[in-house]
Amino acid sequence: MKDSRRIEADSIGSLAVPAKAYYGVQAERASQNFKITGLKMSPEFLSNLALIKKAAAMINHEIGLIDSDQARAIEQACDEVIDGRFSEDFIVDPVQGGAGTSANMNMNEVIANRANEILGGEKGKYDLVHPNDNVNMAQSTNDTIPTAGKMTTIVLAEKLDAELTRLEYALKEKAADFKDIIKMGRTQLQDAVPMTLGDSFHGYASMVVRCKKRLAKAVEEMHVINLGGTAIGTGINASQFYEDHIADQLSELFGRKMVQAGDLFDATENLDSFVEVSGALKALAISLSKMSNDLRLLSSGPRCGLSEINLPAKQNGSSIMPGKINPVIPEVVSQVAFLVCGHDATITMAAEAGQLELNAFEPVVFYQLFESFTAMTGAVDTLVTNCITGITANKDHCRQLKEGSVGIATVLCPYLGYQESAKIAKRALRERRSVRELVLEQHLMSPDQLDILLK
Template identity: 50%
Template sequence: MNSRTEHDFVGEMKIPNDKYYGIQTMRAMDNFYITGTPLNTEPFMVKGLAYVKKAAAMANADLGIFEREIADAICFACDEILDGKYHDQFLTDLIQGGAGTSVNMNANEVIANVALEKMGHKKGEYEYCHPNNHVNCSQSTNDAYPTAFRIALLKRLSIYKSSLAGLSSAFRRKGVEFSNVLKMGRTQLQDAVPMSLGSEFNGWANTVAEELGRIDSAKNLIREINMGATAIGTRVNAPEEYPDLVTKYLVKFSGSPLFLAEDLIEATSDTGAYVQLSGVLKRTAVKLSKIANDLRLLSSGPRAGFNEINLPRMQPGSSIMPGKVNPVIPEVVNQVAFYVIGADTTITMAAEAGQLQLNVMEPVIAYSLFNSIIFLSRACDTLRKKAVDGITANPEYTENMVMNSVAIVTLLNPIIGYEESSSIAKEALDTKKSIHDIAVKERKVVTQEKWDELFSFENLINPTFIRK
């Protein structure tokens, strides 16, 4: 195979000539086989790096740091990557030592070699366009990597937000569909008071919709970048005008509403925005898992469980029990939630583990946040398409459960008082008689007319205070 020889201060390596990455990417591939998940599995991160390098090239050219011809070639390479080309050259593992240096150099090398070919040179002829001197000019991994990461997060969060909004809308549609389905509400898994099945689904719609605002708040923190900070925030090796200029180009190219941090030293070492975002994702995961638990309970049975709703039948549920169908979609949502909750612990510990002017654990933060966002997006879409949209109700069964429940005695409290209601409840439990028969027919403490008023469908699902 044709190859070229590249060097760094550690030594020399042979690089296959068909590869656009170089020696530092090769070293990283040798050193870090951890997740088996290469950088190109998160295309937004690859594109985030391209945005950063393009903006830096334009700023450096504007400031006269290097020739416009070099900047144009770098911008060409970045545009190619933004169009989806050369992603197969971004192969460093997402979890790596070095605070993301290997990811940054992977981008620098690929962009340099694409630029070299555009300029009419061969790969590796770095005297014309160098990965460090030109592509990484006025930068450090410590500002380029987190800026690309934040751009990628903003793009990824937009997709997630759409998935979450779609799930909320699906619950709301079912809320309308089930608005006239009477059922028994429960607290501590015991009968409580009546409600409509529609109001239960509306509750889920609203609790999911609440998370959209939390995402926006977290995104505002992610928008802050430290481009121009270079190594530790002192702007070493970067022109004074560079941070503001490169930020303007980044906003223009990426379309993301980024802004430059006021304190670049603080921004370079701080990972609080990631902790905040992870906390928001965990909060949503907990909510989704609770909803999944409810769906599993309400669909349990079908003949020896709650049996209030029917989930779509997705697949046979057992290799030994014929006819068994399991709630596999809520189950997978539960498992995604467990992963996100665990990832939040990883992100918390990684953020805490930074020392002094840099947090070197950002790669595992990136890996964890990307996975959490992607998994939650897919979980929302899966729950909506394969469960919520196809849910049906069993209205006759649920209404019968309400009218045969002892718990409906609560509605008699304003009429006959708590003590009398408790006595009726005890007798109903002991004798298996209905609340109606004891209260209306036997004890005659409530008239049939008053009973009909209290236990009308409308009053059961939207109770009003009814006097004696």
């Protein structure tokens, strides 16, 4: 038997909607139009959009534009959406035309139908609570969607920041563990001068701290919203009281301070703040990928590579080569970095492509930005949990490589001069002997002097 359906109408015409559905005709039509990714909208985004609807209902009730029963029902419906109910009723693809109108109406319809149900009405009637007239009162897609996008960015950034803090501490712990292990530093993959393995890991930790600060700075702009601007920033169909108080009401519900933009037209049409956040994410991504490349090089081998460190063995590395273990965790971090860089290009193009008073391409900006945050958070989590905390050092091998390297000839320069030090380095390479051995053989320095110098 076919599912029973109800008929709803919009300005395009009539359309059948599943009778049990909380969404309505506009969401159904969008679902048919936008079969793009096959994915659902971000649950954080949906929760934040519902929070905006709740804040709006509270303000509109305060000034008497909706009655107590309507306000109560709308707020209860919003709370249920925030709690994760009706997830199957948000059917619009995250990549959609219309600057997010379909996502906004999907939310309005779900809340309205649930509110009608709470008040004893029927789904699809909208006689007690209407999706446009009541749920969307004093709002526009132009201000609700970008505000929900900024709120979601804040939430996802907080989750990533927590993982980055774990990574920072894990790297600093390894830096302390490895502070007395001397190894050869390398430039252009060639021997350079001695350093400690702890220096390497402390450098990584400092990079993470810097990336955290850069991202936090970019996310600050996400707290500036255009809610109250309604269509294109004009504030049309919103009362002055609503415009003056909606940001504070939302802040109270959201638990973070949100500030209304000084120029609502600017805040409605320009997406440069999202470009900045994406750029900070990209900087983080390429920095973590560079570090991951280092970890793969330093652990290469285990017999025929550098093998100065050991990464935790997490899974078999081959279906044909017995005992092979691959650096799968650093590999996945680099792959996430590639994804973030690609998303940054999309976000940049979408922000540039908007025309006049509204950017129609916000949906793809949010889809890509949210995925970048989610993937990077997961990558950092597995990097800490499954890699960094379990790294060990091959101390004796580091010492052997250092003592066999001609790079230590650099420290002889202040005592023997550059030219004489270069001769020793070249001879050490040619004869496959150590710098130390040649210096002592030529009586250029005493053993004690050389030991102090090379320590």
